[in-house]
Each structure stands twice: as structure tokens, then as C-alpha cells.
Amino acid sequence: MDRLKNKVAIVFGAGPNIGGTIAHFLATEGARVCVMDASEAAANETVAYLQERGLEGFGIAGNARNNEEVQNAVAQTVARYGRLDIAVNMAGRVHWSHVLDMKLDDWNDSVGSFATAGLITTQHCARAMLETGGGSIIHILSTAAHFGEADGAAYCAAKAALLSFARSSALDLAHLGIRVNTVTPCSMEHQLWTTMRDEMFDPNWTPPERSGFYSRQEYLDQMPLRRFPKASDLAWATVFLASDESSCMTGADIAVDGGLRHKYPTWSPGKHHPVDIRDYARNVQWTKYGDPQGPLTDLLGEPV
Incomplete structure (x- = not known):
């Protein structure tokens, strides 16, 4: 504790799944936490969840791609609290498209969003950390940072850019006592009741017309541990990188993906x-926020 x-x-990012869960676990382990989100309501909801449990935190609305808003969040x-020791960044925008149909604006x-948020959050947080002798910066990635994905050219390029940025900034900041590491999840369990719920629970569901689409069954069949990572799995990895337990780690990436990234490509578990x-x-x-709320079937009904 x-x-x-x-x-x-x-x-940076305060939704009740990944960002909010990370904030909750950091606070449970004793940290005082600021959560910043583009949605003021999301930031306030996360802070209320922490405070109801006797944990210390406050929220602020802001975009991690905006230099002044990030600077303001760090300053506040x-x-x-008098210092800053830990920064967790998971900001960015996702656009899916076949490469021949990709709109330049998307x-x-x-x-721009993932790499730019990475730069801005790292700069302002690192400058604050210098005042107290160092700290830990953690960027949340995706398996898209390590693989190509059909219809995912923009997302893969963005996450790969953030991965390389994190490694480079780790070298720039190492002698200053600031560590920069990353955590890589794959498709998360909470997506079963958010973006992918219809696939399992709607008897009339049909696959979207995307050349890169794969079903949840196909995804699960590639997972050596035979389960999707939970938000809590990601949060515990982040707590480890935020703590002194990882004091000799910088430029590292922790895969929280049930073994997906390291299996032999042609082997299907x-x-x-x-x-x-x-x-x-x-x-x-x-x-x-990482706390069990009940069986998924209570939320969505019995799978067909």
C-alpha cells in the first residue's frame, strides 16, 4: 500500500478504464494524483472515485497536445503538492483507414497527437522533476507500436513514433535522474463491453467492412495465456515503473499482452x-477504475 x-x-487521460484505473492504483499505493483529461466530467468523476475511498487527488480539464494546458496542469x-515524481501519458487520437483511403487530416x-503529446508531457513533467532530483515518466503504447496492422497505418506509425521518442528521451534524461519507460498492452478486456460488445451479444451482428478486421475469437486464439489483459494488469505494470523497484530501468518496454508479442507467429494457441x-x-x-462491478452478463445480458 x-x-x-x-x-x-x-x-494524462482519466477514463474509468485505463487512465482512471492507473490513477486509482497510483493513489492506492500512496501517491497524490492529478488527473487531466480533455473531458472535465471524466476528470472530475475519477477524482470523486478516489476521494470517496479516502485517496488524494484533483482533476483538471486539458488536452495533452496543448503546450499551455499541459504546462498549467504541471504548475497546478x-x-x-510541492513536487512531481511520476507522469503517465496515454493521450492520442486513433483513425482507421486503408492506406489508399487515408485522409491527410486524419x-x-x-x-501528430501521440508523438506531440509525448513530447509536451515529457518536457513539462521532466522540468518539474528536475527540481526534486528526478522521477519516472511512463508512456502507454500498444502492440501497434511493434507491428504493422491492416487499416492501421496511422495508428501504427503514431505509436511506433511514441516508442522511439520514449527511448530517445530516456537517453537524454538519464543523467538527470529521470527515467522514461513504456507499457505495451494489446486489445484489452474492457473492450468486450465497450467497442466490441455487439460482436458477442448481438445475434444480428455482422463484421465491419474493413480488410484488417479480425474477430475477438480470432484475437483470443492468438493469446498464449488465453485471456485479454485487464486494466488492472496495465495499472500494476505502471505502478512498478513508477516505483523505486524499477530504479535501474529506463528506455524499457513492458509487454502486458498475455504473451502475444513473443509467441512464434505461426503458432496459434x-x-x-x-x-x-x-x-x-x-x-x-x-x-x-480496476474494481470489479459484477459479471459482464449483468451489464449486457447473456451472450447469444
């Missing part, structure tokens, strides 16, 4: 240890 005692953190955090929005995606969904606990 005290792995981050007396530390101060900023989390330091003014309130490309610029996606590619699902052929040897089958798991039906609808049975999987029946056993899922949907979560909010």
Missing part, C-alpha cells in the same frame, strides 16, 4: 487450448 508513499503523479500540481491528427469467446465473456467481471 505504500510503494509510492510521498510521491506525486500526473495521469506542483503548486498544490493522418496528421493521429500521427487456440488450436491446442480452445477457449470460446462467448464462454469467456460469461466469466468476465466488468470493472470500473
